Amino acid sequence: MAANGSGGGSDRQRVAQQRLRIIAGHLRRPADEDSAVRAAECKAPQSESDASAEGKTVPRRRQEIMKWNGWGYNDTKFIFNKKGQTEFTGKRYRLSGMILPGLQDWFENTFGASVHHKSPATNILNSSAVQPPNLNEAFVEELKSTGVPFSHDAEDRVFRANGHCLHEIFPLREGKIGRVPDTVVWPNCHNDVVKIVELACKHNVCLIPFGGGTSVSSALECPLEETRSIVSLDTSQMNRILWIDEKNLTAHVEAGIIGQDLERLLNESGYCTGHEPDSMEFSSLGGWVATRASGMKKNVYGNIEDLVVHIKMVTPQGVIEKSCQGPRMSTGPDIHHFILGSEGTLGLVTEVTMKIRPVPAYQKYGSVVFPDFEQGVACLREVARQRCAPASIRLMDNKQFQFGHALKPQGSSMFTSFLDGLKKFYITKFKGFDPNRLCVATLLFEGDREKVLQHEKQVYDIAAKFGGLAAGEDNGQRGYMLTFVIAYLRDLGLDYYVIAESFETSVPWDRVLDVCRNVKARIVRECKERGVQFSPLSTCRVTQTYDAGACVYFYFAFNYRGLSDPIHTFEQVEHAAREEILANGGSLSHHHGGGDRFKIKRLLIKRRRRVGVNDAAVITGCILTSKRWPGHPEPRGEEVILRSPRHVLTASPSRKLMGESSIYQPCTSSANTLPRPYHRSAGPLPYPVFHVPTSICQGKPLRLRTACHRVKLILGLYNVSSVLGPPLGARHCPPTVWLHRAPTSLSLYLHRGHCTQETENMT
C-alpha cells in the first residue's frame, strides 16, 4: 500500500512523520498502528462493540474524550494559575503544559476583564434536565431489525444537539439544555445510511446529520417547531479509507472520517489530501463537502470543490452519484455543484473520492513584518497577481499580531529573550515601524527543498517592495498555532465574562481594505451604541488569496459584564457586522456556510431581482414565494417571504434530513460578483431541482404540458424525459419531473420515485 512509486519508501515515511510532527504535532497519536487503509466492506450489522473505532480518534461515545459545553478534548484547556500566568493543560498539543506569561496581561488589558471576575461553566451534564425522547415506535422497531446501532441515552443526545456558535455554547455553559435529538444512530457504511433514510421517509421522522459537530452555522440545532421524532445520524463511525488509487492519485473515503484521521492514515501511505481547515482535528469529510470548506493550504491543493472527484449522496428520492470519475465533463451543469454547499438539505454524503498528493518533501514557515496593514494587503495582492502564493499566506492586522504575541510561551533561555529584544529594537527603532501599526504576514512553503527556497526568495523579494521585513519562522508558526487554539481560548474568555465569535467573508481585491476597516469600525460602533461597557476586540486577517479577491477572517469579542442579555446584544452586533460586509461587497461566507442565517439570506434574496425571484423560487424550491408566480411583476425592494424548508430534507454532516419530502434547497445565491473559480460557501449554486414545488402551480392542478414546459425552461440543458401527473386521488399534487440519465454525465438512480406531496397549500 505504501507509496513506492518514486523515491525511497522509508524516506517518504520519515518525511511523513516529520511533517506530522510539525504541522499537526498537536494531533493525537494513534493508539495502535493497525493499518486502517484497506478496501473495507461494510461492517457486519451486529458490530455492537467499539471495534470499528480502532485507531480512530472519535469513539461512538464522544463524552469519553470531548467536552460537552466547550471546544475540544476534555483534558485540554487554558487556565489562569495563581501565579498570574496562563497554562495550557493536557499533553496533546505542542503548546500543552507550557506557561504563557503574556496572555493574562493581554487579556486583562484588551477586555478590561479581571481574573477575579469569573463566570464559570456548569461542569456536570445533568441528564435529568434533558427532555425524555419523543420516539416513533414503528421507526425504532424497524431500526432495531436493521441492526444499525442507536441510542436514546441523554448524554449521547445532548452531544449531538449543538454546533459551536456562541448562542449554542453559552446556554450549555449555564446548564440550559433545549430541544435535543430523540435518537442517535451510528451507521457503519453507505448501505446503513440508505436504510435509515428509507425508514425515515417511511415513518415520517426528521433526520439531522451529524459529522464532526464543529458547525458554526446553527446547522445542528433542532428546529423548535419540529413535532416529529428527531434522529441524529452520526457519521463518525463511517470513517474508513476504502481504497487508494495510486495511478490516479485518488482515495475513496467514507464521509464520516475526521480530518486528522484522514491525514494521518494517508500519511502512513505517504500521501496527504492537503486539505487543512482550522477545524481539521474534529470536522469531517462529509461536513467539508456539505459546507464548501476551505483549507489553509488551498493555494497548493485547492479547496474542497477542487479536491473532490466523486460524491455519493443519499437522498430521499434515491442515491445520486456520477457514473464515472473523469476529471471534467461538459454535459450539463455539474451535479457536484449543488451537492457542495447544500448543507444537508438535499441529501447525506456518504462516500467521497478525493484527490491525494504525495507528502511534500520539505516544509518551511516564515513571516514578514509590514509597516502597516495597507502595505501588507498590497503585498498579498501582488503575490496573487504574480500567482506565486505559498501554500499558505495570511496577513494579521496589528491587534491580532499582538494577540499572537501574547501566546508566546515562556522563553527557553536568556538568549532567546535577548534576541527577541534585539529584533524588536531593530524593527521599531532602527526601521521606524510603529508597534501599534505594524502587521505580520505568516507564510508556509511546501514542496521540494530547492523549490521552496527559491519560492521563498521570490516572495520575500516582493514583500521587500512593500516595506516588508522577514521576521523569522517562529512568528510564522505561532500565527498558525493561534488558529488551532483559538476555540480553546474562547472557552477561557467565557470563564471571565468575555464572549467571542469569528466570521469570514470573501471579497474582491479592490474592496479588501474597505471591508476590513469598515467592518471592524462598525463592530466598535455598534458595541458602543448597544451599551457594551468595555471596548471590544475587533480584529481581522486576510487568510486566503485568489486571482480576483481574498478571504478575510474576523475575530470579535467583548467583555459583557453589565449587559442584561449578552447573547442578544452579541447577535445584533454580529448581524450588523455581516450587513456591513454585504454592503461593502463581501460575500456572506467564504467557507463556514450559510446555515440558518435566514435573516441574512433574506437580504441576499431581496437583492436578487436580476436573477428573478420567481426563477429562484422554482430552482431552489425552498423559497416559497406566495403570489409571485406566474407572471406577477417582481416587487421592487419587497421582502420575499422566505420559509425555511418545511420538510427539510436530508443530510451530510450538518443538516436536517426529514422523511416525506421533496428536494429542497435553501436559496443562497450570491449577489456578489465573486470570480470563479471563486470560493463561496453560502449554499449551493442554484442548479436544477428534480421536482416541481407546489409554488409553480399556485396550489392549482397544473396542466402537464405547461408544467413540463416550465420545467424545461428552467432546467434547460437537462433532458426532461417525462413529467408524471399526480397520482390518482391526489388532485392538488404537483407533478414530479423525472430526469432521465440526462446526458452521460450523471446517472441518477431514482430508486423510489414516488410523487411527493406538500401539505401546505400555497396561495
Add this chain to the structure above:
Amino acid sequence: MASTSGYSHRDPMLKKRDEFEDLLEERRNSSDLRYAFRCYSPVLYKALSPCTASSLKNMVLRSDQLRFVMSQVCQETGRAVVDIQEEASAILEEMAHNLQLSTVRFFAFTLCKVFKTLFRSICVNEEGIQRLQQVIQEHPVVLLPSHRSYMDFLLMSYIMYTYDVALPVIAAGMDFMGMKFVGEMLRMSGAFFIRRSFGADKLYWAIFSEYVKTIVKNGFAPVEFFLEGTRSRTSKSLTPKLGLLNIVMDPFFKGKELLGVPKPKESTSGLIKARKVLSEDYGSIHVYFGEPVSVRSLSQGKIDRSQFNLLPRHIPRRPSEEISNLVNDSAYRLVRAQEENMVLMPWVLLASLLLQSHHQNQVTALDELTEQAVWLRDLSRQYGAFLHWPDHVPPSEVVSSSLSLHRGLVKISEGRVQLALDQAEQSDPGEPPRAVTPEEELLSQAVTVLSCASYRNQALHIFLRPALLASALHTASSNNKQEVFNSFSFLRNMFSNEFILCPGATVQDFEDACFLLVKTGALQVSQQEVVVTETGHRTLAFLTSMLDPFLQGYQVVCRFLCEEATEALTEKQFVPAVRTFILKLLLAGRLRYTEVLSSDLQKNSLAALMRLGAVRKIKGAEPGTLKVNKVMVNSLEDTLGGKLPTQKAAVARL
C-alpha cells in the same frame, strides 16, 4: 442625530438653541497682527497630516476613476492620450485650490480691520463650533452654509481660523476667478473653482467629482459649498442644487469613505450643515452652526449599499432612483434646517409690516407699528422663529433703532412711518427736480419695495405653511376640511418652485400648518371643518396678505401668457415681455404689487407652469420656444384667484 428628524417636529418653539458669543469683542481689545500670526494648529480628521495642494492634484490625476474616463474620452474622440492628459491637468489647474496659511493670515488680518469697522459684532454659537470640532476629528465633514452675501465664505474661513478649526476648501463659481487678483487670493485661501455649466463634458465632470471625493473621503479638509448653488438675491432660500451633494455623499455609499486613513476609529461619514446668517444691517452678523447631520443616519434603511457590488467602483454611472431620491430629500431637509437656524432681526418683521401697510396704502403711526411689531414678534416666536429681539430693551426702542438703521428705506414724519418711496429725489437734493416719467417713478419706487421685500423674505419660511393654509381658506369655497386641503395642496404645488417645500410632504405640511394656527388660537379644526375663530382674523389677514403678492404675481403671469403671448415667444424673451406687461398693469393701477417686477418670481412661475405642463418648451425655429396651453393656464389663473374650485384645476393638471 437630533435635527435629522428635526423639521417635522410638532412644536417648533421647543427647539433648543445655543447662546451667541461675540467674535469681535476680543479683536477690539488685542492686537490684530498678533492674532494674524498666532499659532494655528487645527485638529484634523483622525489626526491626519494635511495634504499639500499639489499632492492632492496628483492623487486625482492618478485615480482609477479619472484614468477610466480619460481612456473613454480617448476612444470616443480619437484624440491622443497625451492631449487628454494635458487637458485634464489644465482643468485641474484651473479648478484646484491652493490653500496657503500665509494668505489666510493676511485675510485674517485685513478682515479683522474690515469687520471691526463694518460691524458692531459677529456673533457665533461656540457650542456649535465645539460640536464641529469634535465631529471633524472622527468624520469627514462637509459644511453647508446658506448663501446670502459675497462675504459668506470669507467669513466662514475667518471663523474657522479664529477657533482653530480645520480650514475648509470651498466650491466657488468661476465668475469669482474672473476677478484677476481676487480670484487668486481666494484660491489661496481655500477656494476651488467650478464652471457654472459644463453639461455633457465628461472629462470635466470626472475631474471635478473626483477632486471633491478625494478631499472628502480622505478627510483632508472640510469641504464647503452652498446647497442653493448661487447667492440668493431675494434673501429667499432657493431650491437646492443636487450635483455636489450627490458627489459628497457618494463615497459613503460605496463604502470607501475612509480610504487611506492611518488610524481608523470609526467609519461614518459625517455631513455637517453649518448655518450662517448674515443680517445685513451692518450692525451685527450672526453665524449659527447647526447640529451635525450624519449621512449614515440620513440614509439609514433607505439605501442598499450592495447595489454597488456588481460594478467596479471607478466606472461612473448615474445614481439609481433610490439614491437620487435620498439626495433630493436630504437636500430639502438641509435647506429647511438652514432656514430653521436663520437668525432674524427685528427689522425683518418691521419690513413685513411696512410692506403690507404700503400695499394697503396706509401710513402707520409709530406707536401703532410698535404694537404690531410686538404682536408679530410673539406670533413668529410661536411659529418657531429664531428671533434676535433684545427682550430687556423696551419694544419702542427696539423698533426705533431698527428703523434708524434702515433709514434709507423708511420715512418717519410726524410720528408716522412709511416706506421711503421718493428715494431718488432724496439722493440728489442739490439738483432741481427734473421731470420724471411715470415709468421711471414706478421703477424707482420698486427699488425700495423690492429691497424691503427681500428683508421680508428672510422671514417667509416661518409663516409659509400657515400662510398657505390661510390663502387656501380664502380661496376654498367652503370650510370643508377636504376642500381646504385640496386648495392647500394646489397652492403648495403651484409654489413649490418659489419656496422650499419638500416634495411629497403635503399632508405633513398641512398638519403642521393646522397645528400652528390652532395653537395660536386662530383656527378650530375638527374632523370635517376648518373654522376661523373670532380672534383669528387678524392673524389670517396678515398671513394672507403676506402671500398675496405671490398669488397675484402668478396670476399676472398666467394672464400674460393667455393674453399677450405670441406663437413665437421664446424663453429668453419671456422675462422682458412679461415685465413690460406688468409695468403696463401697474401704471394702469390694475396691479398693486410692485414686487411682482422681481424677475425671480417671473422665472419661478414659468418654471412652475412648465412643471405642471401648462407651458411646454418646443423645438421651434428658435430654441426654447414656449408653447402655451391657454385653456389650462387660464384655469390655473382662475383657481389661483379663487374663481374656480381646486378640483377642476387638479383635473386639468392631469
